[in-house]
Each structure stands twice: as structure tokens, then as C-alpha cells.
Amino acid sequence: MDLRLDGLSVVTDGKSLVRGLSLDVPDGQVVGLVGPNGSGKSTALRCVYRALRPSSGTVWVGERDLARLSLRQSARTIAAMTQDGAVDFDFTVEEVVALGRAPHLQGNQALSGRERGLCERAMHQLDIGHLAQRGVLTLSGGERQRVLLARALVQEPSILILDEPTNHLDVRHQVELLSLLRGSGLTVLVVLHDLNLAAAACDRLGVLAGGRLVTSGTPADVLTPELVADVFGVTATVVPHPLTGGPQLLYSLGSSR
Template sequence: MRITIDDVTVTLSGRDILSGIHLIAAEGEIAGLVGPNGSGKSTLLRTVYRHLKPRAGRVMLADRDVRAMTAPEAARHIAALPQERGSDFEFTVREVVAMGRSPYKRAFAGDDDLDREAVAAALRQVGLPEYGHRGFAALSGGERQRVLLARAFAQQPDVLVLDEPTNHLDVQHQVELLALLREQRRTTLISLHDLNAAASLCDRLHVLHQGAVVASGTPREVLTPELLATVFGVRAAVVEHPLTGDPLIAFDHHTPASLMGRAAAGSA
């Protein structure tokens, strides 16, 4: 399903965190949100999965406003993996993943065969098929991350909303997660700090800065040295990845863009 964010403004504590946001994630597209800390990425994702209500504008799932849906109906279509993730669940891994089936069940209803198969399939997808009996709280940060992603998969949603899903994952599991998301070909809104991961994964990128979208397009169109300097405050070259052909950002770790600006002004 297509997600349309239509002129959304979100106000918190009397201040506009997002202002006039418009972007589209087409059906089956992986749309990335990138930007500095505080640019509004998480706020926008929370608005999509109904944790926050916009002051103006609307979020449309296909042709329906998500605010017009009931909570279970919205959860059958949109699964979220937020940054704020419980780490002290006194549940087994299987019980945590099974929480993803709640939008399909009546209150206090037990699991049926469809639920059990959906949970088992989700655990296989994230590479943890033998973890069902383990205690969630005893897992490493990366293992918990994969279990919570399995919970989102168990919802069998049309849209995934993922806020920094590669946090706490080692390099191998980051690569495996990105490959898994590509294989899903499910409409996905994802925020990522790692710009090279975003360039590799996403069909389109939307750059947020100070609560507004300042650039949208393919990674190759968006990730320019000029934008990286202006929005992220870094000096970088953008080259072709020798293995994949994706844009690859080579950062200058010696000279911040702000110092380059002062040096240029001093020599003028």
C-alpha cells in the first residue's frame, strides 16, 4: 500500500517540530528518512503509526486517513519498530513475537495454527528459529532488536515503519537485516543514521532538516557533497561503491565542513 504524508505539521510543547511535510512512499518502495539529530525523523514516524496526532495535515494509507481507522485496523496494516523498545519484558521470545498477532484476535483469545505459523515464520526470517523458548530480557541488544523486528513481521502488515533498526546490530547482522528488508519489497518507511546504509537500501531518500524536507530523490540525486556539508556539517566525497555500484560517501574525518568554511573566509 502507498503511504502519503500530506502537508503534516506536528506541534509539541507549543513548538512546531515538523512543518508542512509532504512525501510519498509508493507501494513496495523503501523510503528512507535521513537528517541530523533533532531534525524530526522520529516524530514523523510516530505520526505515521498514530502515536502522535498532527496539528495539521494527514497521513493517508492508500486512500484512507490513518486517524479514521480503529487502532486494531491500523495495526493490521502498519507495523512499527520504534526507538523506544522495552528491554525488561518478562516473556519468552515466542511470547514477544506473538504480540504481533494481537490485531487479528479478540481479547483473551489464544493462539491458533495461523498465529503459531506466523510467529515461527517471523523468527526464521530474522535468523532466530531456535530462540522461541529463551527469555527476552536475557538476550543481547542485537538479539532483542531482531526479536522485535520479528514481532513486526508477525503482524503481516502492508507497511513497515522502522526507526533506526540497525542500532545495536553488529556489521554482519546489519548487512543481513538490510538484505532482508530488500527481499520483503514491502512499503517501508525507515530512518537511518548510517548514510551509506541508506544509500544501499533505499529506493528514495527524504532529507529532513529543522523540521522540513529539504531534499527528496534517489540516493544518487540526494547525497551530494553540497548537501552533506550544508545539512550534516561534514566534508565528504561521493564515489561509486566498488562492489555494488551504490553511492558511497567517503567522509573527511580530519576537517569538519564548518572549519572549511572559516578557512575559506579567512583566506578571502
């Protein structure tokens, strides 16, 4: 399912956080948002998973205006893993993952056999099956991150929104998570700070600065030394990845502006 941000703006307390952002996320593609801290990336995502109402503009889900969908309808279509996805009660891992089925259930309806299988498969994919009976509050930050992503996958969304999903993850789980996204077939909009991970994981990138879209395109088109210097204020050499040929950035320490 296509996702489209159409002239999205967010103004809070007289300050423009996002300014006229238009971005297409085609069906089945992984599109990354990159930019410096405070550039509006997370604010834009909050508009998509309805934690924040845009001041103007429209989020289109396929041909439908997101604002016209019921909360249950949008929760069946869009799943999100946020930076602040805290779990305050010590549910077990399998209980937290099962919460992803909530938009599809009525009242205290029990999970079906199929739904229990979805939960088990998601926990296996995220390498947390062995933690199923652990209290989520006893987990490390990286383990908890994978639990929350499993919960989002169990929701069976068409669109997946991820805000810094690789935070707290070790290298192995970063690679596995991004590989999972690439092979999921879902429409994915993801915020990443690591430009090399973004280049490897994303079909397209949108670069934000000061709440505005600076440019968008393939990682090879977007991640140039000139753009990295202008937007991020650092000097970088761009080299082809030895296996994939995609762009990889080598930073020069001590040469930031």
C-alpha cells in the same frame, strides 16, 4: 499499499518539530528518512504509527485518512519498530513475537497453526529461532532488536515503520536485516543515521533539517557532497560502490565545519 505524508506539522510547547512535511512512500518501496539529530525524523514516524497526533496535515494509507481508521484497523495495516520498544516483562522470545498477532485476534483467542508457522518463519528470518525459549530481558540489545522486528513482521502489515532498526546490530545482522527489507515487498518507511546503509537499502531518501524536507529523490540524486556539507556539516567524497554502482560516502576527518 501507498503511504503519503501530506503537509504534516507537529507543534509541541510552542516549538515546531515538523513543518509541512509532504512525502510519498510508493507501494512496495523502501523510503529512508535521514537528517541530523533533532531534525524531526522520529517525530514524523510517530505520527504514522499513531503514537502522536499531528498538529496539522494528513497521513494517507492508500486512499484512507489514517485518523479515520480504528486503532485495530490501523494496527492490521501498519507495524512499527521504535527506538524505545522496551519489553518490561520477561516474556520468552516466542511469546513476544506472537504478540504481533494481537490485532488479528479476539480476547484470549489461541494462535492457529498458520499463525504459529508465521512466528516460526519470522524467528528463522531474523536468526532468533534458537532463542525462542529465552527470556527477552536476558538478551543483548541486538538480539532484542531482532525480536521486535520479528514481532512486527508477524503482524502481517502492508506498511512497515522502522526507527533506527540497525541500532545495536553487528555488521552481519545489519546487512541481513536491510536485505530482508529490500525483499519483503512491503511499503517501508525507515529512519537511518548511517548514510551508506541508507544508500544501499533505500529506493528513495527524504532529507530533513529543522523539521523541514530539504530534498527527496534517489540516493544517487540526494547524497551529493554539497548536500552532506550543508545538512550534516561534514566533508564527504561520494564514490560508486564497486559492486552495485550506488553512492558511497567517504568522510574526511577533521574537516567538519
